[in-house]
Amino acid sequence: MGKTIGVVSRFPEHLSHFDLAYYEVKDVAGVWHPPIVGTVPMVSVFGDNRAASDHPEWVQVDANGQRAVRSSRYFDWDAICPSHPEVRRLAVDWVQKAAQQSRSRRLRLDDASFAREGYCRCELCLEKAGGQDQLEAYRQRVIxxxxxxxxxxxxxxxMTLFPDPLPGHLERRFGNNLDQLSDLVDRFIVPIYDLHYATTYWLEILAQGFRERLTRPFFVELYALGVAEEALGRAAEVALHYADGVLFAYGNKLDALLRLRERLERVS
Known part of the structure; x- marks a missing residue:
């Protein structure tokens, strides 16, 4: 049976050319893009620059009070705390709105995690967890x-996973308990991004690690914007050896994406 080749795209005109197309309806900037019928809506759940700016009290913090925002050296976007009831309600509303407007029976959760290890340790998280020594288990229960x-x-x-397959890392760093989530999630998406893919040994290591850890199907998502077509093709072939599918993310050249799909269909 052939493996799945799909896209993650912000270009509506590209979507109908692929059997699997994820369309980002709510991004980390906090911007809402109306869903497109026939595509799978993708929602950034706890990454939201706009919400963090409007409600700074929602931002995740570590034990030293460092905030999970773009001005920090660690983060590319702002992370809001799932322990806040208002954040939880907003996240559920975004997801339900995306599903209803797209009329899709499938949805992708992006940034459905805590920001990284040590986050969040706000007063609300500590109170609900029952103390600092209970935070790790609490974070996993929340997600x-x-x-x-x-x-x-x-x-x-x-559901999107951070590309860290080492045993215990997803659980400890991001609150993603794979044993629990595997009963709830149909397939996992692992973005493994590079601007060149000049070498692929590291990609192979990560993909193989996830193949050994996951009991559910998983797709590797490759960054496609501005990446040389031949290098992207080689990287996709490596990923497809381990994954159940490959997604090309944010590419702006439809002809190149179609050629890549044909190339992978021949080898899958």
Whole structure:
């Protein structure tokens, strides 16, 4: 059976050319893009620059009070805290709105995690966890409960994972308990991004690591904007050896994407 080749795109005119097309309806900037019927909506859940700016009290913090915002050396976008009831309600509303407007029976959760290790340690997280020594287990319960709530309304849920397959890292760093989530998620998406893909040994290591860790299907997502077509093709072939599918993300040249799909269909 052939493997899946799809896209993540901001170009509506590209989407109909692929059997699987993820369309970013709510991004990390906090901008809403009306869903497109026939595509899978993708929602950035706890990454939101606009919400963090409007409600600084929602921003995740570490034990030293460092905030998970773009001005920090660690973060490319702002992370809001899932422990806040208002954040949880907003996230559920975004997901439900995306599913209803797209009329899709499938939805992808992006940034459905805590920001990184050490986050969040705000007063609300500490109170709800029952103390600092309970935070790791608490964070995992929070994320799994959110995904379970979403799954009650949407038949098929896909979820993005940070590209770190080392045992225990997703659980400890991001609150993503794979044992719990594997009962709730249909497939996982692992973005493994590079601007050149000049070498692929590191990509192979990561893809193989996820193949060994995950019991659910998973796709590797490759960054396609401005990447040389031949290098991107080689990287996709390596990823496809381990993954159940490959996604090309944010490429702006439809003819190149179609050639890449044909190339992978011949080898899959």
């Amino acid at each position: 799994s409960a959110f995904v379970e709530e979403v799954r009650n309304d949407i038949p098929h849920v896909d």
